[in-house]
Amino acid sequence: MDAMTLVQHYGKLDIFLTMTCNPSWPEIKNHLLDTDEAQNRPDLITRIFRAKIEQLKEDLFKKHLFGHVAAYTYVIEFQKRGFLHAHFLIILKEQSKMFSPEEYDKIVCAELPDRHKAPYLYSLVIKHMLHGPCGSMNPSNPCMKQNHKCKNNYPKDFSEYTKHEKNSYPIYRRRDDGSKIYIKEHELDNRWIVPYNPYLLAKYDCHINVEIYSAIEAVKYIYKYIYKGHDRVMYQLTAEQANQIIDEIKNFQSTRWVCAPEPIWRIYAFDLSVINPSVILLHLHLENYQSMYFDENRPLTDIITDDRLSRTMLTEFFAMNRTNEHAESLNLLYKEFPQHFVWDADDRIWYTRKKGQVIGRVITAHPIEGERYYLRILLMHVRKPTSFDDLKTVNGYLASSFKEAAEL
Known part of the structure; x- marks a missing residue:
């Protein structure tokens, strides 16, 4: 409700940004033993990710990368596999707001870059910003729903230019320009690219999804999404034979899932969520x-x-x-x-x-x-x-x- 108060005061949000920890960051790799793995050092992962978040906040709110910010809120989440990610909701000041698809293109890109003109950015898009493959290429992908469709609606449709859509996100420019990449023996094109900002992706070398929020219909959904609470898991411990019939309803246990970085984050007393202005x-x-x-x-x-x-x-x-x-x-x-x-x-x-x-x-x-x-x-x-x-x-x-x- 505090976050929704920002909407009542400043209007709808403009940018939805998600940043996920990259265990291959040099700052992490340089402090690991040759026999060690990133997931075994939650203290190191937590401190590096927090430093990256502070640097991102400086780019967004002090250097005004996307324009002057009127208000923002963000929360830190902990994935079951052990890596952290942050969700940012940003409301821009009136003079910095974007009202046309041409302005969206200055911030968000949803295409493969030219591999010859920008080889470094091209490699990062391939590494971090490709979705799937899913659908008929990989029916067992975690994003698949019971109706055998991707919950994120990939692959997207080709589009020669960015345009407004009925829902909260615009249809980004995804041209059928012949750009293709082979992943897991499957051919992927611009329809599989997750929207990103080229500057932030090149600087932070991690999955950093940037979306323009062009409508107000799903404001409440987005705010509830980032404040949805702790991860939960259903589990069962049994010593019976594996082929025994299990009554899932009778044995249901609803529990909170705590991965290693979360207690470290709390021990260091880092902010789990921030709202500005207060x-x-x-x-x-x-x-x-x-x-x-x-x-x-x-x-x-x-x-x-x-x-x-x-x-x-x-x-x-x-x-x-x-x-x-x-x-x-x-x-x-x-x-x-x-x-x-x-x-x-x-x-x-x-x-x-x-x-x-x-x-x-x-x-x-x-x-x-x-x-x-x-x-x-x-x-x-x-x-x-x-x-x-x-x-x-x-x-x-x-x-x-x-x-x-x-x-x-």
Whole structure:
């Protein structure tokens, strides 16, 4: 929900980028013994991959490789075979957004490069960016579904130029120019190329898929995809004969799969996910129904007289709109307040923001919660409220409930 808040504030995402660890990186190979293998050194793989991610972030967000970035989020995932990969979702600023297929071609390529003009890039595309083969060439490929079709819809169709499609990704330029490569005794052409950025592929020497996101229909799907959670596995331990009939439903065990790099990543305290700008969660409660935290040994009379304990983000938002001239002049919604003010959790007050950029998100309320749900609706639409009663006041009439005020 925090990631979807970026979409509400900045609009749809523009670029979807996936980067996978390459165990053949020189930085890894140079630190292995002659008898060692990369998968036996999760500490080395983890540190090298994290360094590559930091370098990629510098290219994207400081050197503005694709343009000036308004917001981004990324998560780190751990594959069952033991190698890491990262998913980036990037929203560009208005002046850097891409609106035509010609602009897409400046960032994404889905063709084999000329093997004579760019031999190094050609070798990397062959090594990292070829899909399959699958389908009739290899029916047992992991990408094959029960209907005997590739879940990624390879091979793609030839296309003389890039164009928009009905779904979220454009149809990239894949010309039938005679370029072919033989993989596993099968002939592959441009229809099997995974979209990539030539500069990033040449620099990072790994599978680094770059997609332009041209529509908004599947925004929620993409965000849920990168936050889908831990890998899981179904397994069974049995000492019976192999030919015995197994009741899979009765013996089902749903477990979390943890590969070696994941605990190393956590031990080093590297970020598993990042959202920029940060999203601040805003309190939501009915009048006099806020939570209060205090020392159990503190006298009750002190607790009752301590006004600070009853302050929340919401009550102090009302107070600022009553007493602070700057807050009054800004005429803000509750969710917009953190963009201009900072919450001090110790003193429980708002003070003027001097630096940094954040986005506010009001805690979700379900319709079955009744008044709390309608309170949230009013907070999302009424600017500069000064109290709970002020929220319930519509054209001078004080409604009996938040529901009545929202319906008015």
